[in-house]
Amino acid sequence: MNEPVTATMSEVRRHLADTIDRARHDRTPTFITQRxxxxxxxxxxxxxxxMLHIVRSAEDAWLHRLADEAELEGREQSVSLEEMxxxxxxxxx
Numbered sequence: 001m002n003e004p005v006t007a008t009m010s011e012v013r014r015h016l017a018d019t020i021d022r023a024r025h026d027r028t029p030t031f032i033t034q035r036x037x038x039x040x041x042x043x044x045x046x047x048x049x050x051m052l053h054i055v056r057s058a059e060d061a062w063l064h065r066l067a068d069e070a071e072l073e074g075r076e077q078s079v080s081l082e083e084m085x086x087x088x089x090x091x092x093x
Contacts, residue, residue: 001047002028009034012042023047 005028012019012032019042022028029043079087 001043002026004029004031004041006031006033006038008032009039 005022007015007019007030009032012030019030023030023042023044027044027047029041029047031038032040032042
């Protein structure tokens with residue numbers, strides 16, 4: 001992916017076909033500004049899908065790691081039913 005270009009909304013409107021071609025063929029995203037603020041980005045659809053796949057894969061890996069950590073923590077601090085009954089009989093809480 002090339003370095004992004006910044007263009008105003010009116011520039012994008014005037015040159016929409018060129019902006020799309022730049023995104024598709026040159027792999028150059030365009031940051032679109034309105035009133036001096038970046039409000040959107042136009043990029044190639046395949047590039048968007050690739051980025052979305054990376055983000056989702058990273059989120060999945062993070063969630064799996066959290067689940068594994070929670071499962072391990074749960075096992076480390078768990079007690080058997082017999083131990084729980086003994087603690088309750090002794091008044092340990």
